[in-house]
Amino acid sequence: MSIIGLPIAVAILVVVIMLARKLGTIVVTFMSWRKSAIIAGVYLLGLILSVVIAAVLPNHGFGLMERSHTGGGIQKGNVWTTSYSIRTQKDFESQPGLYLNSRQTFKIDQRAVKLGFAPNPGHFQIYVEQKEADDGKIDVSTYSTPFYVGETDYTKLLQPPKVIFQDGLLVIEPVQQTLTLKLFKSNFTQSQFEGKNAVNLQNGLSSSFGWSEVLLRVPKSMKIDKGQNYLQYLDKD
Amino acid sequence: MSLNNNLLSIASRQYVYKLKANSSGVYSLIFIQVLALLFSLSGIQSMSSVSETLRVNVKYFSADIIISFTFIWIFFMSLRLTSINSKTMDFTLVTNRLSSHLSNIGLLLTTIIFGSISSSLMGFVLKIIMYFAFDRSQIGVNGFYPVFSDILLGIITTGLYMTLIASMGYLLGILIQIHVLFVVLYPAALFGLEKVNPQMLKLSFDFFASETSPLLFAIRIILSSLIVFSLSCLLSNRMEVRK
Amino acid sequence: MTVIQGENLTKSYGKTLALDNLTFQIEENKLTGLIGRNGAGKTTLLKLIAGYLKPSRGEINVFSHNPFDSLQVSANIIFIDNHMAFPTAFSLDDILTEVAHYYQNWNAKLAHGLFDYFSFNPKQRHGSLSKGNQSTFNMIIGLAARCPLTIFDEPTSGMDSAVRKDFYRALLKDYLEYPRTIILSSHLLSEVEDILEDILLLRDGTKCLHQSVLELKEYALGLKGPKQTVLERLKGQEILHTEEFAQGSLYAVIKNQGLTSQQFLKHEDLELLPVSLEDLCIYLTGNAKGGIDHVFKQ
Known part of the structure; x- marks a missing residue:
């Protein structure tokens, strides 16, 4: 995100968050805090699981296996x-x-x-x-x-x-x-x-x-x- | 009259109470993080260049948008904690101003831990989606696999930034309680500062964002947040409630 | 022991004076009624006691502490009014559970007993209750908390009369079972006079009187008879209120200063009438212009 686009993005986001909060207050009327806490836990667990999944995904198929050459090899030099x-x-x-x-x-x-x-x-x-x-x-x-x-x-x-x-x-x-x-x-x-x-x-x-x-x-x-x-x-x- | 009501025990009771009361905040957080994830799928930066024989389109992917959204979310969370409504909720039950602030800060810190972990890890959901949904031959493997120390550093840094932002939001909330005009004054003051001395904002931004030593960065953020939070406490100390 | 002590208590909102030099004290384990017309400063006084507001001048002490921003005082007070707010995330059931952690004398049995008696839906939210039901629910919390100082500010607003009666009954029973200092503000004195011990009557932010209900019942006498006779007879007495009826008859209320009814009954034209507490308070706090009748006379 560029520095110029930032205020606009923030403005849009403020609206989005207001909406999200509205959503939250609607959801909360039929969700007890226990359910919310469980959902929070599940969400976090899901995210941790995603790290594990990402770690075990096989690395074949990637087109760009090249690691950056630091020192040696081809250099950016003149x-x-x-x-x-x-x-x-x-x-x-x-x-x-x-x-x-x-x-x-x-x-x-x-x-x-x-x-x-x-x-x-x-x-x-x-x-x-x-x-x-x-x-x-x-x-x-x-x-x-x-x-x-x-x-x-x-x-x-x-x-x-x-x-x-x-x-x-x-x-x-x-x-x-x-x-x-x-x-x-x-x-x-x-x-x-x-x-x-x-x-x-x-x-x-x-x-x-x-x-x-x-x-x-x-x-x-x-x-x-x-x-x-x-x-x-x-x-x- | 009982005497076993010290500050910390009340504040911790309030903290648990508020944690339960604000658990619904998780829905808005999930909502904006998923939204940010969708935005992130189109890349955070793209660049293309063309020569006679070669056209290169590069797209960069990271959790930057997710993290930024989470930053703004925590700002509004902390702003909300200072609202009249939540003050009234505090003063419906046992409290004083300090215990109310302490429990609010405790709640914010918990929220920050949750927010920083989730926003930093959301990047891996992005990567997994890309792994399966995109043409993998175009994806650079570099940076795909999780490196524990990097994740940890990212989470801590995100959390520190969120702490600073939360303290700013909290201060703004208190100022608004003192006078509604601060809604306008706060950004106006920033804008005015920008006009008068453009270097100031950049300097204060760089003060945090350009610090490359994690330790110094942490110290700067923690001290600044402490100052801002204490300022909030001081400012609201003599304020009347439930008028 | 004196629980609440106010010295020259003054509270102003800008130029409006809500409380003016109020000095009073409330003893431990008394059920005091705070009575006054609208705008007499009842709520302001209660909020000063609860430490929500700061006095503009004067001093207030609750349990020998300044209540403003005092955790100690807050832990021993519960303030019940219809502005109490609870998180929307909590069902009524949750609120009863959560609030219990704050009050060490919390009586869960009483809370749930009343909760069931008034047939609340445990899953409902506080915000979605009707005004009367909110008041009822808040009252349950106020009673069950069993705080050393319990303040009810207009607790019955919105309740129907059946619930009001139940509430007063519950209040009295719980008070007898577990004596504590209770302040009840109300403008419906007729309903609460039977349970109150003391009455603190406010007029325009000042103390009008602070007496026990028993004393107050003896405070005044009402006389009715032909206008001339009544006026003659009452010469030298402190007349609190007069009201003219048709055919030249006059009703007058006087302060009872050691007078016995015999002295009046000698005169056969005169009729001695009891003065209800509610009327008395209206007369005491009324403006001197002669009440609403005065408006219509012109």
Whole structure:
């Protein structure tokens, strides 16, 4: 609830509570205090039971099993600046801001030495590394930069772009994705002591978008027609 | 003439009497908590953002609405305890002003315990409903399972907030008894304060809401409530009843 | 022992003076009737005794304590009027059970006996009772509580005459069985004079008289006869009330100051009439203008 909406909400609530009190006085004329006390007890027991039930419910089926990464793993850090320092595939692997979400290998005809790109709607940062040998294979790895909602990392939920190789053309298509996340927030009476109450309520909502990056590993002698894409060649080791 | 009527024994008799008399309060509490639960099912905060390839809708769920409703409920409960009608009920039987206040505070504390436990636990009913009624693949497991220490902390904090709110409601009730005009004056004073010095309200709000140490928070709330309750007692000490 | 002592008791509501310099005392274990016209200050006095109100001036002591905000006094008093309030959550049955915890002399047998006698429905709520039944129920509580000081403020309002008679009978019986200080305020003196021991008569917030019923019955004499004769005969006497009838006859009430009826009966025209307590109180508290007749004379 925002601070502006609060007075309105309170006003509505006052009316609701008046009604509830009216209800109470009506109910009370045919309920003895003993029955009321029993109902209060049953209500409380029911609530305690709900905690027990919630505790024993199996956890399969949850889509978002990801726990927030604190330290290690993918960090929210400044991926953008570090990605410029990527020089080799090893850098890619060790780059903490990137998450590998697909890896495909396409066999190519030994004689075909040219690689072109299909015009595509998505603009991807494409990195190219030339392999030591002509092994007739193109390795395509797609990575994602971190995707956070609040403090929790949901990068794994992102779908990799679709990569197809046909007729000497590499097609990289972005996948339209809609994510609906239903997340639990601790009650404000609890989160207060985690230091994120009221003062920085809005901060908790910020999210960083995940962007896809594509790494191609191509045979040594392969020629590449980059088309509209900007390619960044990685240094050979 | 009997002499074994000390303050505490009378106050505790009044407390039991009032507990029974006000047991119907549980209906209005259940009513508003269930109502708040229904509101909570649509999430307490939502956010969506869109990029070329990605549309993200995030909804947050918690018992915040349930707890807030319960806060307002306790405010009106404490306000009601100071009404002429309940004063008359007290003074129909054995009482003095102090024993009446003590039993009222006792009743409020009991109500607060009930309210803080129920409002904090109601969040799990929300979670169970979501577990079965919603597409579980969209639900974040994070925070689903109860953690005992968190629940306990939540209940205590909720109870402390409710104590402060109850003391404010009680004071307002007493002020209204002194003069009806306080119905208007009380919010007007707050509004005026806001106009004159906007920082004041925020500071006093932050005084409680931004305290991150549970111990300090508890001390602040307990002291403030004590002050407000004693003020109520003092103000009503010379008031005549059943005029 | 003096249970209630009032010294120069004054209570004003704004500019209206409800009690004016009232000094009185009520002894232990007496059944006192507090009598007065509407607005004489009966209820104000009773509320001062119960500690609900604070005197504007003067002092009141109940069981040698200031009753205002005194738990000690409150525990020994029960104040019965038709403004008593009980929680709506309680049925009549519940109320009898709950109230019992407050009064150590509570007589549950008496309470339930009366409750059944007046055929109350145990499940009914106090608020839904008719006015008369509320008064009856409150009276049951007042009797069963057996408080050292029991105050009934207009206890019979709304009761029908059968219930009123039952109430007075029950009051007297319980009082005899368990003597205590009882104050009964009423404006229907004729109904209560048989059970009262003392009468405290208030007029405009002041004490008009405070005497035992027996003394009060001897207080005045009524004479009826031709106007001239009566006036002549009563020269020098304190006339409390006169009333003219047709054919020049006059009825006069005088204060009985050691006069014997013989002195009057010598005169054959004169007729000696008893003065009922109720009439006496009306004459004593009436305004000097000659009563309602005065209005019609003009």
